[in-house]
Amino acid sequence: MKILGLDSSGLVASVAVVEDDNLLAEYTVNYKKTHSQTLLPMLDEIAKMIELDLQTIDAIAVAKGPGSFTGLRIGSATAKGLGLALDKPLISIPTVDGIAYNLCGSGNLVCPLMDARRNQTYTGLYEFCGKSMEALVSQCAVGIEEIITIVNTFERETIFLGDGVPVFRDYIETHCQVPFWFAPAHLNKQRASAVAVLGQQYYASGKVETAAAHRPDYLRLSQAEREQLEKQRQAEKGTSL
Amino acid sequence: MKRERNKMEKKDNILILAIETSCDETAAAVTQNGRTVLSNVISSQIELHKLYGGVVPEIASRKHIEKINQVIEEALREADKTLEDMDAIAVTYGPGLVGALLVGVAEAKAISFGAKKPLIGVHHIEGHISANYIENPDLEPPFLCLVVSGGHTHLVKVNDYGSYEILGRTRDDAAGEAFDKVARAIGLGYPGGPKIEKLAKEGNPMAIAFPRAKVADGPYDFSFSGVKSAVINYLNGCKMKGEPVVAADIAASFQNAVIQVLIEHAMMAVEEFGLDKFAIAGGVASNGTLREGMRRACEEKGVRFYHPSPILCTDNAAMIGTAAYYEYLAGTRHGWNLNAVPNLKLGQR
Numbered sequence: 001m002k003i004l005g006l007d008s009s010g011l012v013a014s015v016a017v018v019e020d021d022n023l024l025a026e027y028t029v030n031y032k033k034t035h036s037q038t039l040l041p042m043l044d045e046i047a048k049m050i051e052l053d054l055q056t057i058d059a060i061a062v063a064k065g066p067g068s069f070t071g072l073r074i075g076s077a078t079a080k081g082l083g084l085a086l087d088k089p090l091i092s093i094p095t096v097d098g099i100a101y102n103l104c105g106s107g108n109l110v111c112p113l114m115d116a117r118r119n120q121t122y123t124g125l126y127e128f129c130g131k132s133m134e135a136l137v138s139q140c141a142v143g144i145e146e147i148i149t150i151v152n153t154f155e156r157e158t159i160f161l162g163d164g165v166p167v168f169r170d171y172i173e174t175h176c177q178v179p180f181w182f183a184p185a186h187l188n189k190q191r192a193s194a195v196a197v198l199g200q201q202y203y204a205s206g207k208v209e210t211a212a213a214h215r216p217d218y219l220r221l222s223q224a225e226r227e228q229l230e231k232q233r234q235a236e237k238g239t240s241l
Numbered sequence: 242m243k244r245e246r247n248k249m250e251k252k253d254n255i256l257i258l259a260i261e262t263s264c265d266e267t268a269a270a271v272t273q274n275g276r277t278v279l280s281n282v283i284s285s286q287i288e289l290h291k292l293y294g295g296v297v298p299e300i301a302s303r304k305h306i307e308k309i310n311q312v313i314e315e316a317l318r319e320a321d322k323t324l325e326d327m328d329a330i331a332v333t334y335g336p337g338l339v340g341a342l343l344v345g346v347a348e349a350k351a352i353s354f355g356a357k358k359p360l361i362g363v364h365h366i367e368g369h370i371s372a373n374y375i376e377n378p379d380l381e382p383p384f385l386c387l388v389v390s391g392g393h394t395h396l397v398k399v400n401d402y403g404s405y406e407i408l409g410r411t412r413d414d415a416a417g418e419a420f421d422k423v424a425r426a427i428g429l430g431y432p433g434g435p436k437i438e439k440l441a442k443e444g445n446p447m448a449i450a451f452p453r454a455k456v457a458d459g460p461y462d463f464s465f466s467g468v469k470s471a472v473i474n475y476l477n478g479c480k481m482k483g484e485p486v487v488a489a490d491i492a493a494s495f496q497n498a499v500i501q502v503l504i505e506h507a508m509m510a511v512e513e514f515g516l517d518k519f520a521i522a523g524g525v526a527s528n529g530t531l532r533e534g535m536r537r538a539c540e541e542k543g544v545r546f547y548h549p550s551p552i553l554c555t556d557n558a559a560m561i562g563t564a565a566y567y568e569y570l571a572g573t574r575h576g577w578n579l580n581a582v583p584n585l586k587l588g589q590r
Binding site: 034036037038039040041043044054069070073074076077078079080081082083084085086210211212215216218222223224225228 | 292293297299300302303305306307309310311313314324339340343344345346347348349350351352353354355356576577578579580581
């Protein structure tokens with residue numbers, strides 16, 4: 001089974017091809033250039049390196065969100081375009097699950113933290129039983145206080161990772177009451193290989209979708225929709241008084 | 242991007258799949274040899290944006306990604322072609338809303354990469370101008386073209402396919418934008434263009450003398466924020482004096498002020514450059530009063546007047562496919578690093 005993995009949900013752009021138990025190629029860049037300019041050239045590069053016949057791919061796994069709205073759409077549109085051209089199914093991987101899976105096999109709890117701005121983090125809490133990962137808290141957008149409170153209740157050693165770590169480090173160091181540490185550089189950001197390996201598991205259990213049906217999962221409304229909802233709420237309050 | 246004019250193989254029927262997502266329409270089309278449209282699918286989000294009184298960029302981008310594959314698949318199905326039949330994949334890469342453009346650009350790049358087809362990035366305005374080729378087989382450059390839409394107001398001299406000279410442009414609001422803002426001011430809602438046009442039919446275009454701004458250092462440039470402000474001032478004046486407001490007269494007089502300026506500039510260019518063909522394009526080009534005014538002005542000057550059908554005035558992908566065909570012939574090919582360029586200049590490559 002050969003899975004192409006894509007992740008452009010954050011600052012990192014990453015593409016990988018995983019076949020059964022082998023990572024054939026992975027290209028990850030964490031640099032300011034826009035994903036629109038990097039993602040497909042990176043895929044082109046690794047495809048040439050490993051003489052990849054695109055038709056031999058079984059499915060395309062993509063980090064579906066949360067993340068940067070534009071970044072997610074670049075990844076999704078790339079996956080959808082490939083799916084359409086190659087007539088292959090897509091696999092939508094929750095971004096936070098993908099980050100957590102970098103630490104597959106850990107005996108500690110794993111808590112990815114993405115910087116979600118607006119005083120929030122995209123996060124979740126995971127534990128591993130061998131290769132299989134279980135979400136104790138599924139990915140969500142919450143304040144750092146909320147997730148650290150939950151981490152504290154588990155009373156287990158916890159590894160934090162993700163681009164939210166530098167943002168929330170001070171808070172964690174002052175408020176986290178369980179033993180904790182931060183994942184090292186090679187494991188602490190989005191990696192398309194992790195997305196692709198989770199993709200294999202999804203594929204094996206039939207969790208695939210058509211390229212047409214795939215859409216990002218932002219975990220958040222757009223600003224205009226939020227303001228509209230707020231207006232409606234205010235209006236309803238006004239009429240109920 | 243590189244041009245490889247000489248390496249091109251000769252082929253009778255060039256089929257292009259074109260994608261357009263620069264604003265609030267998700268569109269895909271299949272064109273044959275540029276001027277024959279085999280399919281032209283447009284999924285409009287207009288109902289959604291009405292709720293907000295205008296296009297919300299983030300919502301537009303979200304809708305594009307949800308609809309894009311269905312729209313492309315429908316375009317291929319309607320054309321009765323497969324991706325394999327295509328000679329190139331074309332996409333609008335600017336100008337427009339960056340988030341919206343990026344969906345089409347990333348999708349088109351992935352399709353051309355996956356299907357091993359050349360990629361051609363197209364300028365949105367070049368698309369609008371090219372819409373005139375579709376229904377007018379006799380139209381060939383050089384000619385003059387006025388592009389008027391919600392985002393653009395350009396008076397362009399089309400020297401050749403892909404070769405443009407911008408004579409004038411708006412210094413502030415686009416003509417269509419002024420229509421939207423005035424419509425909002427007189428309570429008509431979004432989108433303003435068709436609503437103003439409809440209401441103006443019942444009004445007197447000479448009732449109120451709104452200003453027709455000239456731009457001192459640019460004889461062909463436009464300025465529409467003045468007339469928009471004049472409408473708002475007029476409304477406020479009426480309110481203060483307790484005078485009744487005749488919305489139909491305002492609509493008719495405002496529309497007249499805008500259209501007269503457009504026609505004057507256009508005819509000035511016709512005189513100066515001595516061209517005998519004049520075309521209009523863009524969303525506002527479906528305004529019946531503008532068309533009629535231009536047609537008459539052109540007739541008086543003995544100039545042939547061209548305009549696309551309304552469906553080809555609005556944002557669509559057929560026009561992108563038409564523009565792409567001439568780019569294809571010129572050897573334009575883009576690389577996998579093609580990016581969306583929200584303020585892309587016409588003629589920039």
